[in-house]
Amino acid sequence: MSKLNLTGRLASRAGKTVKSLVTYLPAIELENYLSVTRVYPDLEVFYDAAKNKTNLKKVIDIQEDIKNELLAGAVGSPLSLTVVLEASPTLITTGKRGNIEYERASTFVVGNVLFLVAILKTLGIKAPLFSSRLSSSEIKKNSIYRQMLAKDEVMVTFVFDDENGLSEDQVREFFFKYNRQHLGLHLTQFSSPDETFPLKPFISKLTKDLNLEGYGGVSTRSKHVKASDSYLTTEYILFKFLVGSVAGPQVQETAMMSKDVTFASGLKVLDVLEDGYIKYIEAFLRGWLQPLENNNKLTRVGFRLSAQIWQALSLVVHQLVIGGASIKDLTQAGLILGELDYNKKATHWHNCKVMGLDSNGRLFKNTASSTREFRNGLAQYFLTLATSNVNT
Structure with a gap:
């Protein structure tokens, strides 16, 4: 250049x-x-x-x-x-x-x-x-x-x-x-990289309770995970995971980290988490992470680090809890989906309506017309896999 x-x-x-x-x-x-x-x-x-x-x-x-x-x-x-x-x-x-x-x-x-x-x-x-x-x-x-x-x-x-x-x-x-x-960009509570936001305490709790540092850690500055990065996920992705798990896809899509996230009824996601919902999320993620404990190479395979995958998984938690799943059921569902092959060549993606092969017929990719459709399609597919082996 x-x-x-x-x-x-x-x-x-x-x-x-x-x-x-x-x-x-x-x-x-x-x-x-x-x-x-x-x-x-x-x-x-x-x-x-x-x-x-x-x-x-x-x-x-x-x-x-x-x-x-x-x-x-x-x-x-x-x-x-x-x-x-x-x-x-x-x-x-x-x-x-x-x-x-x-x-x-x-x-x-x-x-x-x-x-x-x-x-x-x-x-x-x-x-x-x-x-x-x-x-x-x-x-x-x-x-x-x-x-x-x-x-x-x-x-x-x-x-x-x-x-x-x-x-x-x-x-x-x-x-x-x-x-x-200079009072430039309005970043609400983000006037420095170290300042907090409403759901920060629960992201810190997940990081500590699930020992996410042992899987590469959580980035506090990036929005998504790049292939060259060493960490497992980001605060932004975990924020979306929390919101999706508690409030579902619509609230998840529009939620902003810097604000108190609320349902249409006015109920705060923060209050729901404080009332004990966080234990369902921890149970699911603990199961999902279990296959990675003895095989850290799996951590960075295929779609596993994708923000859309994480958000879709959170919608599985949402549906399971709505359906009356127990803590044990959430852990088992997480384990089933944690053992899933996230490689882009994995043939099981044929069964997912929003996945299809690329022009070379080798790797699977997103074939949905929008990010929302892709995320919801993944959630439906994951839910089918999880519930076929979990008695709720």
């Missing part, structure tokens, strides 16, 4: 290797110099939390502000972004001026993310958090404004360490520090 070059005003602190360079880019050029849609590793869950009504309203308000500033000459603050360069760029200095050579893929926008979203949405460029597709009427209606914005210059501050580079922990810390100091 070819490298990019930018020149600007260089600033540094005495005795520090971290520097900053301020430059200006036309709004239309941002996507050419920055990885504008990049979600930094282990920050997925926080970006998911940022997809809320408060931030959407902020973006709409920012769009209106910029529009008034450009079309009506209203007074406004300069458009600005703060960007971290993870890898060490090549830096050439001339007095207080600097030139950096860097790779676009190493950039991550940490500051004024909502400004970035507002700019990209207005220009019809793919944006993080919210859709940026423009309708034909919007294209015609805002044509002049978009042309003006495209040429408008955005002040971009690049933060980097040309000697040592910046570690992942430093980048994540800077992300939270910036948004804490």
